[in-house]
Amino acid sequence: MTGTTRALRLACVTAAVYLTVLAYTSALHRAHGHAAALCCTAFLLLTAARRETLAARDRRAAAVRAERAARARAYADDRPYAAEYARGWLDLHASCCLTGWHTGGTDHDLVHCTRKDHSR
Numbered sequence: 705m706t707g708t709t710r711a712l713r714l715a716c717v718t719a720a721v722y723l724t725v726l727a728y729t730s731a732l733h734r735a736h737g738h739a740a741a742l743c744c745t746a747f748l749l750l751t752a753a754r755r756e757t758l759a760a761r762d763r764r765a766a767a768v769r770a771e772r773a774a775r776a777r778a779y780a781d782d783r784p785y786a787a788e789y790a791r792g793w794l795d796l797h798a799s800c801c802l803t804g805w806h807t808g809g810t811d812h813d814l815v816h817c818t819r820k821d822h823s824r
């Protein structure tokens with residue numbers, strides 16, 4: 705729920721409470737028609753606040769669905785490369801060090817290599 709939605713909802717509820725107080729005061733002064741009109745207006749404001757809350761909830765749910773769909777598409781796009789990723793990880797784990805993996809063993813620094821046995 706955004707700040708604008710909260711502010712609008714708070715304004716509607718505050719106005720509805722104020723109109724209810726005015727309706728009560730009008731009823732005390734025997735202006736029953738005026739009191740009924742104020743009550744109806746307060747009810748409309750409360751209905752608007754409720755609708756704004758539900759609309760915000762719907763917007764959030766739609767945003768979550770769109771985000772999930774985008775993530776699912778991104779994951780589906782990676783699937784054709786899964787075999788290549790797996791082969792790359794196997795090559796990396798099979799190599800003796802990062803330099804050895806990176807250069808394919810052609811430019812290998814034996815001084816900094818972490819593998820102890822350089823005979824293979």
Ligand SMILES: [Zn+2]
Pocket residue numbers: 799800801802803804812817818819
């Ligand atoms: Zn190495």
